[in-house]
Amino acid sequence: MVSSAVAPGKVPPLSILHRLLPLLALICLWLTGQTGQAAEFRNGEDVRVTSPVSDNLFAAGSKLTIAAPVDGDVIAAGFNLDLKAPVSGDAILAGFDLRVAAPVAGDLLAVAADLDIKSSISGDARVTGAEVRLSRGATISGDFSASGGEITLEGDVAGNAQLAAEKVVIAGSIAGNLDVAAVELELLPGARITGSIRHTGPRSVPVPDGVDVGGTVEFRAKEDLDTDGPGVMTLLGTMAALFILGLAVLWLFPALVAGSSAAxxxxxxxxxLVGLGLLLVVPPLAILLMFSVIGLPLGLLLGGLYLLAFPLGLAVAALGLAESRQGRNGRDGPPARVLGRFALVTLALALVSLVPYLGAIGLLLAVALGLGAMAGAVLNARRAG
Structure with missing residues (x-):
């Protein structure tokens, strides 16, 4: 499952998005410099995927078009992003203008300024954007969660719909319940909600003729809607912070990063598993040490290192994954190539951070991977010395 949210009325202005969202792709473009292996990595100023991809696809570009089937998951970012061919797994997409015009067999997570879903999503869809549209003829087989400035639902949702925006327009069908937080809610003739409607907003909206509601209609008055959550700015901030931290670690401790990558x-x-063990053992050990006068300084030190371990472990895991891929290729690529892969890994981790519950688990496993790799690198260095 994937999810994201942003406060209605607090969507960044389009002029800001116009500058910031392309930066997400251009960081990858500038750092990589060359196209990665076709089955996994694509990047460039104008990227067109025109041959089938038999693996997961990571792609970044100022203009990005996926016009060939992908047999796996897709993680992609670009200023103009157009998905025109089917994806057999999940799709995690970020862009300014984003169009999903081909089936996605798994879940969809999308962050965009202007988002248009025109195809079928077999799983759940979790999206945020200044303008979000589920076009007529589009279907979502699972639940649909959307937030942003304006949301228009003209297609069909087989599950529940959770919508939060300044303006929400319903003209399609929802087989489950509709939970909506909106300043302005429009129910257009022909709309069909099989379940109930739960509306939060400044004023109630009567159900007009021609709108079919199978359940009850509930209204909760609230003048100031507050649905703050992770969105575009959080995505960019997380990626930038992780990338800068990773560069600092690579500069200060190159041997540690190399050893961690090998591990x-x-x-x-x-x-x-080693990292998870450290995360579980260190806190009680630090507390026990603090109860003794002799062990108090060591306990405080362990506590401080434990807090530092989370961002450090995440950065080392991202660097290690980027460098370990180079090692599997059996050759040393240029530093820009490694940094390019590191940028794509940070993008993936930043997108994972938007996922509620499962995202936290994924980040915890990444932290554990980094800590376990560092522990292995330190032990190997001591044995070698």
Whole structure:
């Protein structure tokens, strides 16, 4: 499941989005410099995926068009992003102008200024944007969660719909319940909600003739709608912070990063288990040490290092994944290539951070991977010394 939210009325102005969202793709473009392996990485000023991809696809470009089927998941970012071919897995997309015009067999997570869904989504859809449209003929087989400035639902939702925006227009069908927080709600003739409507807003909206509601209609008055949550700015901030931290770690501790990458390459699952063990053992050990006069300084030190371990572990995991991929290729690529892959990994982790519950679990596993890899690198260095 994937999710994201943004406060109605607090969507960044389009002029700001116009500058910031392309930066997400251009960071990857500038750092990579060359196209990665076709089955996994694509980047460039104008990227067109025209041959089938038999693996997960990571893509970034100022203009990005996916016009060939992808047998796996897609993680993509670009100023203009157009998905024209089917995806067999999940799709995680970020862009300024974003159009989903081909089926997605899994879940959809999308962050955009202008988002138009024109196809079928077999799983759940979690989206945010200044303007969000589920076009006529489009279908979502699971639940639909959307937030932003204006949301128009003309297609069909087989599950429940949770919508939060300044303006929400319903002209399609919802097989489940409709939960909507909106300053302005329009129910157009022909709309059909099989379940109930729960509306939060400054004023109630009567159900007009021609609108079919199978359940009850509930209204909760609230003048100031507050649906703050992660959105575009959070995505960019998370990616930038992680990328800068990773560069600092790479500059200060290059040997540690190299050793961590080797540890991840040898046994990634083992590194995750070691990291989880450290995350579980260190807090009670630090508390026990603090109860003794002699161990108090060490306990305080462990507590401080534990707090530092989360961002550091995440940065090392991202760097390790980027460098370990180079090692599997059996050759040393240019530093820009490694940094380009690191930028794509930070994009993936930033998008994962938008996912409620499962996103937290994913980030925890990434932190554990980084900590376990660092522990392995330190032990190997001591043995070698």
């Amino acid at each position: 991840i390459r040898r046994n990634p699952l083992g590194r995750v």
